[in-house]
Structure formats: structure tokens, C-alpha cells
Amino acid sequence: MMFSKSAKNRLKFFILLLISASIIIFFIYNNLKKNTVYFYAPQEIKNLSGVPANKVRLGGLVKEGSLKKNNNTYIFVITDLKNEILVEYNGLLPNLFAEGKSAVVEGFLRDKKYFIASTILAKHDENYMPPEVANALKQKKSK
């Protein structure tokens, strides 16, 4: 093949660029996939085909009268008025966590009815509702 020297150099440079760019993109993409936390409303969990192995977030209302304490473990129900999921949480309840109010918990699903939370996400405004929860509730109302 007849390439001039500079063309060969440019080709080499281009290939090198392509390789390093694809490695970096692959690296970012891989990491992104591993560390993406999906948000679900209880109803969405019911509709999932399997139980996600990754960390997920679950948001909805804390059902009135469902909060119980057993040793250091709290157990309560998160609902979007369509489906309910039992949540187990081992830690401190934040200021604004209360029955009848919205909450978002982060952790793993043991099965489709039972959630083991590692964190309760603290929101700073009493009236603040995560957009996901607001949407889930709005959809419920409009139906």
C-alpha cells in the first residue's frame, strides 16, 4: 500500500485515538451501569419481570399505623396506594420521616414484597415530595 509518511503517522494517531477513546467510553459506561440506582414505585416493582440484584430506591407514602420497632430494626410499609411493600431498616430515622408522609428508601429487594433498606433519604422540606412519588400519586389520582 502506498501511503505517504505523514499519512501513515496520521493513521497511527487516529487508530491510537480511537482505541483509547473506546477504552475510556467502555470504562465509563461499565461503571455507570454498575452504579446506577433505579427508582421504583411499589406498583412498578410488582410489574418487574425479576427481582433486581442491584441497589434500588423505593419511594411512596409510609402507610399509617405500619411503623413498628423490633430491637434496633424498624419495619414499615411503603405504598403508592396500588401496591404495598414491607421495608426493614436498621438505623436512625431522619427528622422528617413520619407515617402518612412521603419517603424514599435505598437498599436491596429481597423479593417483590420485602425491601431491606440501608438508607432513608433525608429531605429537607416537610412539604417536599420527590418528583417520582408525586408522579406515582398523581397517576393514581387521575385513574
Place this chain on the structure above:
Amino acid sequence: MTAGSIGNLALIVCIILNIYLIFSLTTRVRKKNFKDLKKIKFINNSIFILLLVSFLTLIYCFVISDFANVAVYQNSHTTKPLLYKISGAWGNHEGSMVLFVLILSLFSFLFSNSKVNEELKIYTIFFQSILILIFLIFLIFTSNPFDQIDPKPLQGLGLTPILQDPLLVIHPPFLYFGYVGFSLIFSFALAGLVTNRFNSLWSKVSNFWILLPWSSLTIGIGLGSFWAYYELGWGGYWFWDPVENASLMPWLAATALLHSNIVTLKKDKLYSWTALLSIFTFVMSLLGTFLVRSGVLNSVHAFANDPYRGVYILSIILLITFFSLVIFIIKDPKKSSITNYSFFQRDNFILINNYFLIFFLSVVLVGTVYPIILEAVLGQSISVGPVYYNTILTPFLFVFLFFMAHGPLLNWNKDKNIKLKNIKIFLPISLILSSIIIFVFLDYKNIILFLALIFSIYLIVSVIFDWIFQKKLNLNLGRLFSHLGFGLLIFSIFINAYSSKEINSAMKVGDEVKTQGFIIKFQGINKIKKDNYEEIFGNFLVSKDNKQVQLTPSIRKYNQPVQFTSETSIKSNFITDYYFAINLSEFEKDKIMVRFYYKPFMLWIWFSVLLIAFGGIYQTFRARNEY
């Protein structure tokens, strides 16, 4: 005539003057008349003064609690302390947009009164006034701070309590001065491209206009982070929250820019790259504005919630990016010639670190924007956790530190002898020091922490070495400060991340908790009543190895609007912070939820940020004095 209508009038006069300014600049450019700028300067100065008047009027409305004004009504209250009435003026969407336009104009004002080639000056003011016009229209038509309500309400709705903090009074002005300040270098770069004056003289002038906002943005980010640390009560200071990322992205771009501009100045090359970065930095600022101001984020900061605003800002970004890139492509600055190439040259190392910075920037950009796009396209809501950022950035950061240590010690020109002979000095010192730290002082042994210590100490040693053998100290002092600060910052961040401790418990008065080498004693409670809140203090005694620290965290109940906040109590002994926060739980009314954090090297993180910023400030005015 009310104060509000004066402010409103000032804005409208501004927009008229601004349109007039753009027209008169256009005719001048057509006639190639670049002499006698008195009239242009006069109009430009008047616009700035009118905006200042408008801003001051808004502050006045907040101070006298003029609730006929919607912005005041929604964000203020008569019982609020004066300081927070004033800061309420820029603590909300409308007010902060006034500040935005004011700073755009401030930079135009400062620039027009500086010594620059007339042709460049005219074009720069031209581009800057287009930016001002775009944002004035946005301000007046979608976020007018002087909108009135009739009848006038008797009382305001109040300012969110977590925003009632002395730091948040100064945090937004610093941040805005920084990232809106990058507009000037953007306009100046376009002016340079259009006039074919993108040369080393351009570089020399632009140094000041990059460093000034960069230093301010550094301080702004530091203040925001410090606020998050002591106010949010979770012991952290950086959450990779999209709003934090929004300010970090322009910072990373600007850091790359300020370095590539040095190469442009010294070696007469990298023109395209510097021009592109100038454009890109401001685009990142605009993106940040979009993220924060449009309410697309589901984060604690999302207080403006109006789709029109978001769509308008997004269109602005696309428009500005498109036109500036068109200018860039048509008027590509002169090509630099590569002569005398050698890998071990300072400019090469700067360029390599530029690539790294752009890589860091893309990682942050992807992590911030990907969830938004995914939600817009697929309706899936996701969030990207800190683990994503930490695992990707960390390994590259180490290599970055290595290049950063050697770059400044290399010559600008090819030099056969120097190479990296200093490795022989730096590596043993950093190895020994970090081994001592990790094996003697820290009980936690982790390979990543070890590597982080090695590389950050490596950088610190190289800066000290550079400092001692520096022949032109006053010329390079800024760099030495900033680089030293960066090394210290990484060092402190990693020690902090790997040896912090956390204790959580539910306690009653008189309870004692013993765990992880700490004894926490809950001694008592007292209450205080203030104008706009009630405060309950808990008294805690923390002991560790015979050392005792008294901490008094509290819970505040604000009455306007009714809201609970936790106020932390932090005691620091230069090395370690003892950090305490409490909160109530509706479920267990007899107990208080207690969080205790042991946070080493926190003070050093803040100190490092100050060092970095100080270096920038020093170099800003140093650079000014050179000519």
C-alpha cells in the same frame, strides 16, 4: 412611585440602551471605525449602573418587606433577621437572575475600562452585550423580580430555613462572580477569532480574565461545600449532587483553559485548543445555570419549577454554542508549527494534564446529564451514586498528580539532560512519608489510601523542591500556592475518606454509649426561644483516650414556614473534627436520634481550597502588574 417600579423601569431602560448599544457597535464594525470609544463606554457604563440600581432596589424591597412584590412575598418574612432579608434578594430564582445579568454587565464594564486594543474591545463588548440582552429578556419576561400582587399580602411566606445561614449570604455571589465571569473570556475569544487577533497578545490579556473568575469560583465551591458539611448534618462535604457538579464542571474546564492559555502565551501554540476551551468553559457555566434554574433535578436545590424557564435557557445554550462554534470553525485561529518536539517539555505535560481534566469533566458531565436524558427519553428515574465518580476518577487522578508534579520542573524547550531525574529524589521521600503515615498513624491499611498518600505527597514534595530552588519566586508564587493546595487537598480528602468514623444511636438524657473507642454521654437538654425559631440543645460529652470534648448540637423549629432543622456542633483540634448532629423522631418521642462523626483532616480540606484560590488571586494581580 414605589421602589419596585423604579427597579423595573431601570431594567426596561437597560434593555433599550442595550439594543441601542448593539446597533451602534454594529455600525462601527461596518465602517471599521474603532477610534473614540467615549460614547460606547458611556452607554456601557450606564447599563451597568442601571442594573446596579435595579439590584439595589430589589434589596431595598426585601429590607422594607414590600410584600406587594411577588419575589419578596414568596421568600421573605418580617421576623427574619436583616442579614437574611438582604440575602433573600439573591436566594431566590428572580433575584439570582438579576445578579447574573449584573455580573455579566460588571465584567463588560470592567473590561471596557481596561487597556486593550480598540478593535478587540469593540467586538468583545459587542458579544458581551448580546449575552446581556439574551439574559435581560429572560429576566424580564420569564422571571421578573418586580412582579406585583394586588391586594398586597400582609405577611411573606419566609425563606427556607436551611438557606438562613451566614455562609449562604456570600456563597452565591462568589459562585456567580466566578461562573458568570467566564462570559468575558468567552466574548473575548470570539472577538479574537473574528478579528484574527487571536495571538500571544490576546493570551496575555486573557490571563487576567480567566484567573479572576476562576479564583472566585474556587472560593464559591469551597464555601458551598463547607455549608453542606456543617448544615446538612450528615458529616459529608461533597455528595456529587448535580448542583455541586454544575459548579465543578466550569471549574474543571476553566482550569484546563488557564493552563492551555499559559502554553499559548509562552510557546505560541495551542491556539485552537485555547479558543475552544474559552467557549466551552462558558457553555459549562450555562449548562450549570440550566441545571440549577430549570428545576430538572430532583435534588434539595431544585427550587425553581417552571418549564418555560428551562426551555428558554436550553434554547439559549444551544443557540450560543451553535453560533460560537460556527465562528470557531470559520475563523479557526492560526495553526501552530511543531518544531523541536520532545516529550519531556513543560507544554507537553500541561497538554497531557489538560486531557486528564477534560476526561474528569466528561465523567462528571455524563454522570450528571445521563439520568436527566434517560428520564426524558425513557421515563426511567435513576440516580448515579458517588461510587461511580470515585472509582472512575481515582486511578486517573493518581497519574494526573504525577504529571502535575513534574510538569512545572521541566523546561519549555527541548532539554536532553533534565528528563525526570527528580524521580530519584521525590519517590523515596514520598514512599517513606506515606509509609510512616499509614503504618504508624493510621490503623487502617488500604492499598488505594496508600497510593493516594504516595502520589499526593509526591506532588507536595515536588512543589516544595520547586519552591526552594525557584529563581523567579515572585513570578511563580501563585502556581506554587495553588499546586501545593491541590496536593494537600487530595491528601486530606483521602485520609478523611478512609479514616472517618460514624456512630448512630437513639439516646435519652443520662444514657451512655461505648463503641469504636469512643464514650458518648448524653448529659442534658436546654431550650432557647428566638424571634423566628425555637431551639433545643443537647449536651454531649465525647471521650476518647482520656481526651474529652463537649458538644452541643441542636434542633431548630422555625415558625415561618414551620420546619425543623438540625444544627450541628463541630469542634476541631486542627487535625480532627468532632461532629455531632441530633434529630427528633416522631416514632420514638422519648428519645433523641444521635449521630456522631469523627472526621480527620477536615480543616485541612478547607485550608487547601483557600490555598488554591489564593494562588489564583495572587497570579491574577501579579499578571496585571507585568505590563
